[in-house]
Amino acid sequence: MLTGKKILLGVTGSIAAYKAAHLTRLLIKQEADVKVIMTPSAVDFITPLTLSTLSKNPVLLQFQKTETGEWNNHVELGLWADLMVIAPASANTIARMAQGLCDNLLLATYLSARCPVFFAPTMDLDMLQHPSTQKNISNLIQFGNLLIDPGYGELASGLVGNGRMAEPEEIVTQLENFFSSKKKLAGKKALVTAGPTYEAIDPVRFIGNHSSGKMGFAIAEALAREGAHVDLVVGPTHQQTHHSGITIHPVNSAEEMFIQCQQFFPASDIAVLSAAVADYKPLKTADQKIKKTEGNLMLELTKTRDIAAELGKIKKTGQIIVGFALETENEKINAEKKLVSKNFDLIVLNSLNNTGAGFGHDTNKVEIISRKNGSKEFSLKTKKEVADDIVGAIIDYHD
Numbered sequence: 001m002l003t004g005k006k007i008l009l010g011v012t013g014s015i016a017a018y019k020a021a022h023l024t025r026l027l028i029k030q031e032a033d034v035k036v037i038m039t040p041s042a043v044d045f046i047t048p049l050t051l052s053t054l055s056k057n058p059v060l061l062q063f064q065k066t067e068t069g070e071w072n073n074h075v076e077l078g079l080w081a082d083l084m085v086i087a088p089a090s091a092n093t094i095a096r097m098a099q100g101l102c103d104n105l106l107l108a109t110y111l112s113a114r115c116p117v118f119f120a121p122t123m124d125l126d127m128l129q130h131p132s133t134q135k136n137i138s139n140l141i142q143f144g145n146l147l148i149d150p151g152y153g154e155l156a157s158g159l160v161g162n163g164r165m166a167e168p169e170e171i172v173t174q175l176e177n178f179f180s181s182k183k184k185l186a187g188k189k190a191l192v193t194a195g196p197t198y199e200a201i202d203p204v205r206f207i208g209n210h211s212s213g214k215m216g217f218a219i220a221e222a223l224a225r226e227g228a229h230v231d232l233v234v235g236p237t238h239q240q241t242h243h244s245g246i247t248i249h250p251v252n253s254a255e256e257m258f259i260q261c262q263q264f265f266p267a268s269d270i271a272v273l274s275a276a277v278a279d280y281k282p283l284k285t286a287d288q289k290i291k292k293t294e295g296n297l298m299l300e301l302t303k304t305r306d307i308a309a310e311l312g313k314i315k316k317t318g319q320i321i322v323g324f325a326l327e328t329e330n331e332k333i334n335a336e337k338k339l340v341s342k343n344f345d346l347i348v349l350n351s352l353n354n355t356g357a358g359f360g361h362d363t364n365k366v367e368i369i370s371r372k373n374g375s376k377e378f379s380l381k382t383k384k385e386v387a388d389d390i391v392g393a394i395i396d397y398h399d
Contacts, residue, residue: 002027002030002031002032002172002175002176002179003030003031003032004031004032004033005032005033005082005083005179006032006033006035006080006081006082006083007027007032007033007034007035007081007082007083007084007085007175008034008035008036008037008077008080008081008083008084008085008109008113008115009023009024009027009034009035009036009037009051009055009084009085009086009087010036010037010038010039010084010085010086010087010089010093010106010109010110011036011037011038011039011042011046011051011086011087011088012038012039012041012042012086012088012089012090012092012093012106013039013040013041013042013044013045013090013092013093014042014045014088014090014122014123014165015045015122015156016088016122016164016165017042017045017046017088018045018046019087019088019165019167019168020036020046020051020087020088021046021050021051021054022168023087023168023171023172024036024051024054024055025054026168026169026172027172027175028054028055028056030172030176033057034055034056034057035055035057035060035077035080035081036048036051036052036055036057036059036060037059037060037061037077037105037106037109038051038059038060038061038106039093039104039106040061040104043061048061060072060077060105061105062105063105063108072105074105074108074109074112075112077109077112077113078109078110078111078112078113078114078115079112079114081113081115082115083115083116083117083118083175083178083179084109084110084113084115084116084117084118085117085118085119085120085148085171085175086106086110086117086118086119086120087118087119087120087122087148087165087166087171088120088121088122088165089119089120089121089122090122090123091121091123091127091128091133093106093107094119094121094133094136094137094140095132095133095136097110097119097136097140097145098135098136098137098139098140116144116145116146116178117144117145117146118145118146118147118148118171118174118175118178119140119145119146119147119148120148120150120165120166120171121133121137121147121148121150121163121165122150122163122164122165123150123163124155124156124157124159124163125155125159125161125162125163126159127163128150128162128163129162138240138242141242141243142242146178148166148170148171148174149166149384150162150163150164150165150166151164151165151166151167151170151382152164152362152363152382161362162362177225183225183226183227184226184227184395185223185226185227185228185270185391185394185395186226186227186228187227188227188228188229188269188270189228189229189230189231189264189267189268189269189270190220190223190228190229190230190231190268190269190270190271190272191230191231191233191261191264191265191268191270191271191272192216192219192220192223192230192231192232192233192271192272192274193216193232193233193234193257193261193272193273193274193275193277193307194213194215194216194217194219194220194232194233194234194235194237194239194274194275195211195212195213195216195234195235195236195237195239195275195276196208196209196210196211196213196235196236196237196275196276196277196278197235197251197252197253197254197256197257197275197276197277197278197304198235198236198252198253198278199253199254199278199280199281199282199304200252200253200281200282200285201282201285201286201290201299202285202286202287202288202289202290203286203287203288203289204289205289205290207278207280207281207282207301208236208278209276209278211235211237211275211276212237212238212239213234213235213237213238213239213275214239214362214383215274215364215383215386215387216232216234216239216272216274216275217232217234217237217239217240217241218383218384218386218387219272219274219387219390219391220232220241220243220246221241221243221246221384221387222384222387222388222390222391223270223272223391223394224243224245224246225243226391226395227245228245228269228270229245229247230243230245230246230247231247231249231260231264231268232246232247232248232249233249233251233257233260233261233264233275234248234249234250234251234275235250235251235252235257235275235276235277236250236252249264253278253281253304254277254278254281254304254305254307255304255305257275257277257307258305258307258310261307261311262310265311265314266314266316268319269318269319269320270319270320270322270394270398271311271319271320271321271322272322272390272394273307273308273311273321273322273323273324274322274324274348275307276326277304277307278304279303279304280301280302280303280304281301281302281303281304282299282300282301282302283300283301283302284300306342308321308323308342308344309341309342309343312342312343312344313343315343320345320346320394320397320398321342321343321344321345321346322344322345322346322347322348322390322394323338323339323342323344323346323347323348324347324348324349324350325338325347325348325349325350326350326351326352327349327350327351327352328351328352328353331349331351331353332349332367332369332375335347335349335367335369336369339369339371344371345370345371345372345397346368346369346370346371346390346393346394346397347368347369348366348367348368348369348390349366349367349368349369350364350365350366350367351365361383362382362383363380363381363382363383364380364381364383364386365378365379365380365381366378366386366389366390368389368390368393370393370396370397372397373393373396373397376393
């Protein structure tokens with residue numbers, strides 16, 4: 001996919017700049033034509049000679065070539081490239097890109113580029129989570145730039161979390177997928193549910209659970225990356241997405257979620273039911289806040305509507321439903337029973353007995369059980385990687 005492609009690789013001042021050497025080598029092995037632009041601070045982390053040797057082109061550092069006095073024309077560079085990828089993209093460079101600053105050759109070329117621009121953030125987890133950084137990343141996405149998500153793991157600071165630059169192999173795969181002539185789910189419609197539901201006791205209190213919605217959002221984005229249009233029905237959560245192929249429909253209760261699902265499911269090719277829907281709700285909801293008294297408070301609960309079972313009853317030929325089973329005992333037996341009873345095509349099993357799995361984590365460990373293709377266990381991965389595995393299983397089932 002990359003043979004003959006003209007790729008500008010931007011390298012910024014980050015400890016992850018050492019990965020640019022491996023990325024350059026991989027791109028050259030794919031027979032791409034690579035030109036590297038470095039920011040002034042990037043040379044503190046990796047030498048221009050290294051990247052020049054690997055790319056087989058002079059590394060571009062300044063507007064003026066020091067040896068000849070000629071101009072490194074940022075406009076021509078922007079027009080030359082089929083694609084630009086900035087990896088690593090430091091917090092400083094991301095902020096400058098978002099603000100339209102161009103006080104170095106890399107930034108001036110970025111502003112001149114007519115080609116698609118990918119960027120791979122790398123920084124410490126608190127820097128990444130800071131509202132200003134998140135806003136800058138959001139702005140770049142809205143400008144049409146393509147985010148290569150940072151990975152999860154040990155950071156240079158010694159902390160563990162999100163902020164690692166994506167591995168060079170992953171970046172190359174994303175670039176190959178971009179140049180692929182057809183995305184595997186192009187033209188498909190998908191329904192995804194995510195997050196918890198809140199079942200009101202009174203205007204202040206509710207019954208809920210600890211679901212963060214991270215898994216559902218990751219699945220929605222993975223489906224969208226493969227070309228599907230996604231209706232994401234989501235309970236109360238702080239998760240966000242800026243993908244243009246995803247439409248968010250916020251809800252609170254199980255009944256509200258059911259109504260939205262009932263609306264979108266008939267036209268959907270794929271439904272992934274990853275929300276942690278409450279099984280019970282108060283039989284009666286108080287109009288006013290319940291006052292604390294000396295005695296005990298007794299709540300009578302009634303079952304909520306089983307969204308998965310209801311959709312399974314009306315599933316048509318050609319539709320695929322993916323369910324989830326979060327279990328603590330007899331995990332696989334219970335998951336297989338649910339696969340049949342709710343008319344699922346695939347079920348994703350995870351166990352709270354597995355370290356790093358379940359609610360609140362950035363990682364998950366799953367087993368995917370398919371009616372057609374049997375079952376497959378996966379190792380502990382980031383939720384983004386798990387989402388890619390789930391979407392891969394959907395594509396395999398569809399084929």
